[in-house]
Amino acid sequence: TSRNPYNFILFQPGVSGHPNPELGIPRTINTNGLTDRINYQMDGMVDTESDRHGLRLFPISDTFVREVQTVSNSFAPEFGGTAGDIYNVITQSGTNDLHGSFLWLHRWQDATAYPILSKAGSVKPELKLNDYSANAGGKVIKDKLFWFGAYEQLTRGIPAPVTITSANAAAIGIPPTLLAAAPGLLHGKFVDVRGDWVVNSKNTAFLRYNYFSNDFPFNTNVGGLYALDAGSDFKDRAHVIGMQLVTSITSNLLNEFRFSWPLRSNSHFAGSLTGAGPAVEIPGIARFNGTTAAGDRFVEKIPNFNENFTWIHGKHTMKFGGAWQANVDLQQQDNYTDYFFPSVAAYLGARSGATPFSYSNVNVSGGVALGYHSHFYSFYGQDSWQVTPRLMMIYGVRYDKFDAPPADRNAPLVLSRNFNSPSANFAPRLGLAYKLNDKTVLRASSGIFYDAPATNTWYNTLLNNGSIVSTASIFPTAPGAPSYPSFVGAVPAPGTPQDVFTTSPHFRNAYTINANLQLQRELGRNDAITVGYIHSGGRNLEYLHNINLINPIGALADGRPVFAKTVSAATRLYPQFNNITDQDTGANSSFDAGTLNYTHRLSRGIQMSASYTYSHTITDAPEANGFEQNGLGIEDTTDLKRDRGNSYVNRPHALTMSTIFTPTIENGNTVLRHIVNDNMFAFLTNISSGDQQNITANTILNGDAKTSGVTRPLFVGRNTVRGPNIYQIDLRYTRTFATLWERVKPQFIMEANNLFNHPNVTSLNTVAKVDSFGNITTAPTFTPLSTVLEGRIVQFGLAVRF
DSSP: OOOOGGGGGGGSTTEEEEOOSSSSOOEEEEETTEESOEEEEETTEEOBOSSSBTOBSSOOOGGGEEEEEEEESSOOTTOOSOSSEEEEEEEOOOOSSOEEEEEEEEEOGGGSOOOTTOOTTOOOOOOOEEEEEEEEEEEEETTTEEEEEEEEEEEEEOOBOBOOOHHHHHHHTOOGGGSSOBOOEEEEEEEEEEEEEEOSSSEEEEEEEEEEEEEEEEEESOBBTBOGGGOEEEEEEEEEEEEEEEEEEETTEEEEEEEEEEEEEEEEEEOTTOOSSOEEEETTTEEESSOSSOSOEEEEEOOEEEEEEEEEETTEEEEEEEEEEEEEEEEEOOEEEEEEOSSHHHHHHHHHTSOTTOSSEEEEEEOOEEEEEEEEEEEEEEEEEEOSSSEEEEEEEEEEEEEOOOOOTTOSSGGGSOOOOOOOOEEEEEEEEEEEETTEEEEEEEEEEEOOOOTHHHHHHHHSSSSOOOEEEEOTTSTTOOOTTOOOSSOOOOSSOOOEEEEOTTOOOOEEEEEEEEEEEEOSSSEEEEEEEEEEEEEEEEEEEEOOBOSOSEEOTTSOEEOOSSOSTTTBSSTTOSOEEEEEEEEEEEEEEEEEEEEEEEETTEEEEEEEEEEEEEESSOOSSBSSSTTOOOSOTTOGGGGOEEOTTOOSEEEEEEEEEOOOOOSSOHHHHHHHTTEEEEEEEEEEOOOEEOOEESSOSSSOGGGTTTOOOTTOOTTOEEOOOEEEEEEEEEEEOOOBTTTBEEEEEEEEESTTOOOOOOEEOOEEEEOTTSOEEEOOOOOEEEOSSOOOEEEEEEEEEO
16 A cells, blocks of 8 residues: 555565555564665666665655565575665566556545554544556567656655643643644655667667655654654655666577666755754653754765676576676765753743753754765676486575775774775575475575675764764853854864764674575465575674773673763773774674465465564674664673674564455356456455564663663663564455456556554553662553554555556
8 A cells, every 4th residue: 555665575484574654665674684684676776775774775666667576595696785685676668569557546534544652532634645657668669669658646644643742832832733743745756767679689678767756844853742843844856777788699698787877865954834943852841943854965876787697508507797886975964953951941941031051951963964985896606507307506606895985094083094895705605496296396595695884884984083073962061052042053172072983993794694495395286385494694793882981980780881971091992082982893693484485376366475484583782874773882892792682673473465366257147247257355464573672771870871772771681572463454455347448447446554453553662760770660661652554544546557
């Protein structure tokens, strides 16, 4: 119902996560025990944003998608750039026959449920949807030159309810008009134009252009304790040029060349209701008066090509190739002045002018912009060898190189003056398929798989190495501190030793050692079952830790050292700085999974694919520079193993099912045949264990400011709480009215997301109150906080396919 083809990632054995109701990637995906590790491609060309793990570069519309390919678990050497999954979209092309479709979808508001976690008595927000899409393809010259085009215009409401209480709003002076649910209307447009050319008997080529735009008011800092005047709007643009040339040199020699140049540019800015500022936050009460989420900009272009050469020789099919991409990035920070007040009374005193310095602190960001370039390239060779009629082997090796941008040679911190780009990234791989009998096949494979580093690893160091002052926190007692409501025009130089980032001089590229065993058995002419086991061990995973703390002044009862908050040569390794966040490598993970997959090929009107995964994922630390859980460090800088525990994406049970039912009556009453035939019911089922969460203390216990919000009470392991199980069933019903002129089919469509309106909650309140020793004095409430999923949504539409 999201019309987001990226959600198909979840319907692959061994993968779990939550679908995305918008146009982005699915949320909290477990891919071989790692979070959101996916190499996104379109027609075999780059569609992966480089700055953080797990982000697609540009959205796609299913109106121009012909096929989705997903590959995971010990894939062949020709695939790489990730330790998780390969996700490739194949776009549509024209043919000798004119074909296409038109589709209109509209949301049925009366049948749509209140959003999950809506307050009792609240007004149901209008979950708008209007979606128009069309595509068509045909020939210019028969058997020679073809065209295809697609267009989609989408308006979707994603409201975010505001939870500021009426009493608090009245006390602060926030008008009721700023407490309504943020409408969050996404306005998306997709364009796809493609031409295919059969040059001659040996050469074929295509050229494709894609465009995407998204204008999204009330996109960020909305809902919850954010009043409407704290939000910001969003604008996103993408342009993609792609081409492919395939040459059949001889009957057993094939060459494939692909090139693309994608560009993505997006920014946040003040919206129609955004306050003039400065922004104000009263923790636990409200955020209002201005936004902290405007002025930023992200621009990325990734020119890239890949070359593949295939040679068939006897029982061998050998393949060789390489790829190159340049990541050209520009990132600009938000620009804001943000006052924090300890209470409503303190804010009112400052607003009246009686106590203009009654704030706790004011945070400032100057909107610093920084550009940087990096390069990724790879080479591989593999051989598919039909050893015997029963045995097939695939073996080979891959080499990946990820070159960092130049470091700042004048960085105040010596560790930040050079970036290490490891070279020894050789990845051998071996797979085999053995036919035990006519109905049973055994498959086994193993290998090493290197992970492309997130380029934010280098950006964080370039921006926060001590030479650029991009943000600051000012206290009311500091010299020159502003009086509320003054803006801070320029970010002041830090009056105390500042916090910085660095990248470890011993930085290594993360990789997994992956092994996969499957036994597939044909149960009947149309049914098959596959039993499998997956083991994936992550190595050199990136994590964050504070390396500047030395000489502990004590220890907690569970052995965690406690560090001094004062900065001196006795307490800091580099006393000219306070905290130094090191982006280091060396964390490990372990993923073990048993999979069971059942497939029923289309027969008697039923087609089904069902997959169950039982797994356990353990990691040493929160993953760094990912789309989710970004910026969380380890708790004990002296012992990485103290953070070893359940992964953030550990879901022991995951069941997905895709079912299509098309009832058919061939004989009997004409009226009955007309009623029963030409109906299609499609079900998507996604059931899984709830999300893992930390129990955290309400205060920092070890003196390390970089563990704020993640410090755990005494003797509490990482991610020991599990949220409620997830149950979601989606339905699409399609009724074909008739077939006109032998090829035109008008249709009615009805869709339901979360058909049974299960209250799928993905986040709980897990904060515990502790005493000064770290003992829990008040247990967490475990009350539901938020969700990335939706309640029941019903929409209907009309389509014409020809």
